[in-house]
Amino acid sequence: MIVKGLTVGLLQENCYIFGCSRTRSAVIIDPGDNARAILRLVEQQALRVEKIINTHAHFDHVLAVPAVRAATGAPFLLHRAELPILHDLPNRVRLWLDMDVDPVDDPDDFLEHGQIIQVGDEALEVRFTPGHSPGHVVFVHHAGRQVFAGDTLFQGSIGRFDLPGADGPTLLHSIREQLLTLPDDYAVYPGHGPATTIGYERVHNPYVGERASLR
Numbered sequence: 001m002i003v004k005g006l007t008v009g010l011l012q013e014n015c016y017i018f019g020c021s022r023t024r025s026a027v028i029i030d031p032g033d034n035a036r037a038i039l040r041l042v043e044q045q046a047l048r049v050e051k052i053i054n055t056h057a058h059f060d061h062v063l064a065v066p067a068v069r070a071a072t073g074a075p076f077l078l079h080r081a082e083l084p085i086l087h088d089l090p091n092r093v094r095l096w097l098d099m100d101v102d103p104v105d106d107p108d109d110f111l112e113h114g115q116i117i118q119v120g121d122e123a124l125e126v127r128f129t130p131g132h133s134p135g136h137v138v139f140v141h142h143a144g145r146q147v148f149a150g151d152t153l154f155q156g157s158i159g160r161f162d163l164p165g166a167d168g169p170t171l172l173h174s175i176r177e178q179l180l181t182l183p184d185d186y187a188v189y190p191g192h193g194p195a196t197t198i199g200y201e202r203v204h205n206p207y208v209g210e211r212a213s214l215r
Contacts, residue, residue, distance in 0.1 A: 020120025131171020
């Protein structure tokens with residue numbers, strides 16, 4: 001197993017490269033910006049990118065998708081419910097960053113809850129976790145006891161739910177049903193900020209932890 005992360009873009013988004021050490025197959029999770037740095041890391045690790053898989057379609061997670069897809073030929077996968085978010089990307093970038101960007105083309109295929117993404121000898125389970133966005137998913141690597149959580153669960157926090165298509169109660173339910181049901185020692189690699197663990201957030205998270213006020 002190979003896991004490499006790098007923080008990209010103005011919103012400091014965490015992109016992850018997940019690969020198989022034997023076959024050198026890899027997927028790129030949430031290429032949000034700076035395609036050159038992402039591709040350089042792939043080359044340094046001598047990996048072959050087979051898929052681009054996204055937790056969701058907010059612009060800070062997908063801006064590098066076109067360049068990475070063009071450079072690698074890898075298909076882009078996303079949950080179908082994220083299409084409205086993806087299609088609104090130019091408007092969101094203009095609103096947030098006062099910049100004009102081209103649209104990102106539709107995915108080559110769609111992710112589904114319970115789907116297994118094979119990466120050489122490794123496997124990622126797709127879990128549907130809406131709330132931060134309507135089609136958000138997370139990727140769970142059970143063999144390595146880790147979850148790539150996108151913008152659901154952060155160290156001491158949770159994803160925003162004041163954005164178009166978001167819903168707070170839905171997000172809390174997703175975290176409790178799809179993340180906090182994992183064992184305590186699972187590492188959580190979020191879309192922003194430092195890594196944490198399921199066990200730490202189960203106790204200390206002010207939104208979903210044992211002493212949380214939002215229930």
